[in-house]
Amino acid sequence: RHPSVKWAQRSDKVYITVELPDAKDVKHKLEAEGKFLFNATRDNVAYEVDLELFDKIDVE
Template identity: 55%
Template sequence: MRSHPEVLWAQRADKVYLTLALTNAKDIVVKCEPHGSFNFSAVGAKDETYEVNLELYGKIVPESCKTQLGLRNILCTVQKDEKGWWKRLLKSEEKPAPYIKVDWNRWCDEDDESANGSDDDDLKYPSDDDGSSDDGMLYLPDLEKVRGK
């Protein structure tokens, strides 16, 4: 039986950010197809199999899709084929599966992006290596590491 990890998503005009919450994942396979297909599979810490297959709203550039592995998350940056804001993550107009949620920590409105004029190529994902704590707050750094102790 295959399970689904929680998927958090956010977008910019040229990219979609997908964070798959999966602790100590191994045998990770990410496959992107030009027509907008995003497929993910991995084995979790207790040897359970996880899988996510998404038909994204628009076309993507598979060669430009990047994956960053962390102890608790797999972070994927998916390059859009055409610059522009998608109305939703998925092609289907149906309500998304309950394991797909908006990543409010990364969310940027269309107006905010153009006002800031920022390029998110250097967007860093929080990971275990940058000091995120183990108390359920994945995005907050440990104060001791920030203080340099």
Template identity: 75%
Template structure:
């Protein structure tokens, strides 16, 4: 009997990220059909791991990419139609317990549309956030210095 590895997913309007978390996987076999059928098989320490998923919509297999790493297997599946899916799986049922959202890769539909409209990308947002944080620290330090001087001035007058 095979086990299920943890599978994380995230999407954009044009692609779906499927990450199988299985470190040191051997004999990895991954298959993606145009109809959206994703299958994975591998072994780890002699134990078989297997996943079969029927994705929400069709996939462009030729433009999809597979990366087999030491810690995980990442499949970037190119959607046939550029649109946001309501969910990952075709079935409108509770997803299996081994299927998780990949919050590291997740982006909301609104955020993607803002980026496409010429707004700043993630790196620019991160730089601005760090700059604001640094600026707040400077302001806080200045206010503390002023308060400290006022306290000393009040004490010295007594």
């Protein structure tokens, strides 16, 4: 399953909100190549997000 995701950006920042209240076992990763990965469970149901961003980003 895929939770709702909100995304916004400014010239120097990217904001990503994953809307999944009461999530458990949350794992997330932001890769410099421009990819956001998210995995979690809620009520024993697995959720994931694999979001390709427009370009490379500075993850620092």
